[in-house]
Amino acid sequence: MSDMTHPQSFLSKYIFSTDHKTIGKQFLFLGMFWALIGAATAYLIRWQIAHPNTPAPGFGIVNFGQYNAILTMHGTIMVFYVAMPIIVAAFSNFLIPLQIGARDMAFPKLNALSFWFMVLSSVILLSSFFVPGGAAAAGWTGYPPLSADPKYTGVTWGTPLWLLALALAFASSTMGGINYLATLITQRAPGMTYSKVPLATWFLVAGTADFFFSVGPLVAGAVMLLMDTLAGTGFYLPAKGGEPLLWQHLFWFFGHPEVYVIFVPAFGMVFEILPVFSRKAIYGYKLILASLAVSVALAYVVWAHHMFISGMNPKLAMPFSVLTILISVPFSIIFFLAFATLKGGKIKLEVPMLWALGFIATFLIGGLTGIFLGSAASDIYFHDTYFIVAHFHYTLFPATFFGGFAAVTYWFPKMFGRRLNEVAGRWHFALTFLLFNGVFWPLFRVGAAGMPRRIADPSQYAWLDQFKGVQSVVTTVAVLLILAQLIFLFNFFISLFWGKKSEKNPYHSATLEWQTDSPAPHGNWGEQLPQVTAGPYEYSKPGAESDFTPQARV
Amino acid sequence: MSSNNQVLSGSHPGEAGRLAMWFLIGSEIVIFGAAVVSYLLLRLNRPEWVVDMARLNANAGMLNTLVLLTSSFSMALAHAAAEDRDQAKVAKRLGLTLLLAAIFLCVKGWEYSAKFHHGIFPSTNVFWSFYFLMTGLHALHVVIGMIAITVLWVRASRGTLAPNLNRVELTGLYWHLVDIVWIFLFPMLYLS
């Protein structure tokens, strides 16, 4: 509180800050750091698939045990240490208070604590690469009995450390989640009624709600798995009277909502960008929110679509299959309304808009291919093949990176007070879009041929020889995809220090965060809180003096 | 700067705190709920667990139920005293709550050690795994609650709790959760 009046030291301003904007940036940098490691794991996976048992440049031979560990870490890192920090934590922190006209989060100290838990969790996960026995190697889904007993994998310390790191990450997200929810409810500026709250904030909070009430079972489940590995219990071990499917239920009860925790906020940020660069109001704001609520609720009751052929009672499959496919109804509404928002606009293809449109174009493929898996009978064939690998990269990658780059490029001026380079941004988009599709599109066809996922050595399957050429092209394209990210990293760090200074509201956006200075000052607003008078998307209103009406004059 | 202080620390500090506590309680209920549902699902196919259940000391469990219920009551009284802004009374009633919580833990500890003496450990079979998992998690929550109550109790007895009296209510909410969880665990483990 006294921060506003007292000068801040470097430490309290940048390191142990409780300012939500700084914490948001800290999460962003943490996520970017992990993205580099995630990319390295992706490279090793791709190398081994295309050139099995030959030394990967820069690493050496990837043996089977290492492959499984790298694969497990790849999934864990990308989902919990890249997507969650960037999409959920960084932007919830940075955006929610700015968009609703608060000075900070409801609980700034808890917020800072949430970041430091994530740092601790990161240190533990990183260190698990180097313990004897190596990192956890039972897949990011960690199914027991495989994960529960070292004798099955040879992994000793890796599994408990993996669980501990995840537990800390969940604690971090829970602290953050309490904050996001409480902030939206209690910290809105005068006049900021719920129907004036921008969609990005709504979607971020909706994602958090999905996280918040689904993570509990996995916490309980993780404690049980930890006891199975360390205390000799047998919750999941049939030999000791336990039940292996119990873990799968607990994991997916969380795991399915979790993928929406990532996807929903990304779509929210895309919705923030569409109106600005087409100079049009969001079409059907309230209908979007209603569909969002339905999808977020449905997310809780579809988890067993990951378990159709797990050996659970086959009679349960049909209800879950029907509910799963039903999700396409609210999602289709959200898609149609995004299209309606574009219709009749003045579409300007600036870099954030390119990412937003790219998100829609690519995620559509991921969403539609979900139907093949949601129908239990066709999932008999596709389950655990590369078709699924392609499906979830076509959903997670657009959410994490198309959504992430859309958000970073759009809010960069507000975060750092400077502009990114537009030409580099366009190249980065074009290359990433092409190369991403180049990596994962062919994998649908490879999956349809029956190639199983999580195999360390495709050369053992003679019939996979027909794909040797495809696989090595895919790997080359994946390496290029990773290299293309250097354009972004250079652009980001050079612009951070030397970019063109940005004005307050460079894109003429209506939402609150653009009405304060760039970068937003400590405390966000001057002496007076903004008085909100307009909705978030009043663009091109006939008779208005300019083509947008800011939510408040600051 | 007073107007700014007001907004910086949240426009309705009490409300935000209460909300946060309810969210926390919600997420705790999901954790315990998952453990309970897992237990019940396994229990359905394992009639042989009755034998193990019979080895639990239902009297000790009953005693602990009463102890915890009483502590919930004294916690509610402490909240009432906090509403009256009477710190001395708050301190007394929190002290009573702490004492009862300590009794609960002693009984629990005695039960555990009796089990260990008879060679019963979490790894004995899945029933005992669940027993130790759920009562252990619950005991952990008792300890966390006791830490929070101790902090309030020290401050209240020194008479320095005045600006934070609303924390008695929040801690009380949490403490009732701890109580309610036990009220589910007791019949499920000891009686069914």
Place this chain on the structure above:
Amino acid sequence: MFPDSLRFFDTLKESVSTYGGDVDHLIWTIFYITGFFFVVMEALLLFFVFRYRASRPGPAEHLPGDQPKSWIWVLALAFVVLVIDLSVDAMGAKVWTRIKEEVPAEDLRVRVWAQQFSWDFQYPGKDNKLDTPDDFHVVNELHIPVNKKIRLDLRAKDVIHSLFLPDARFKQDVLPGREIPAWIEITQVGETRLYCAELCGQAHTAMIGTLITHDDKSFKSWLKEQK
């Protein structure tokens, strides 16, 4: 059944089981439905970006769509999606029930033992009963007669595995501690693929076998060779 030129899934090999055709039909139906939405919506997106580009004259249209009556077309489309969903469900339910819920009376019963990292097939022997002294085991080769209903009793010895017979459109996880009933009926003589589809440890990648389908005569002579 479908024009070849549209075969995105030309990599999907022909099925060799009685129910394989049902699965394929479902897959192709979903393919055409989602393919339609894919083509239309991507095209529309491109068209919008081009048609409503900023350089065209005049201001943006004002279409806030904030009145429930402006949602009618959206809800109508969503209703179409709902109807499509339900027909996919109805179609899928039939196939699923046939494959996974109704295990028919069998002509031959084989117990499948999955373990790190091989398949062990336990045959009933002459008396046609499992768990009798004349049972015999074959590793990594599942021999069966053509056009016969084969009952597979799946058991795992250690961790979870998954028996995948891609050309039969058959897949089922195999769990330790319980037996899962499953069935196949293969309609073509010959050798096809069999492998493990669930990560089960370091050499999961090497848990590969073969499904060998005999005509009646050669199955009988194969049986004779076994001890």
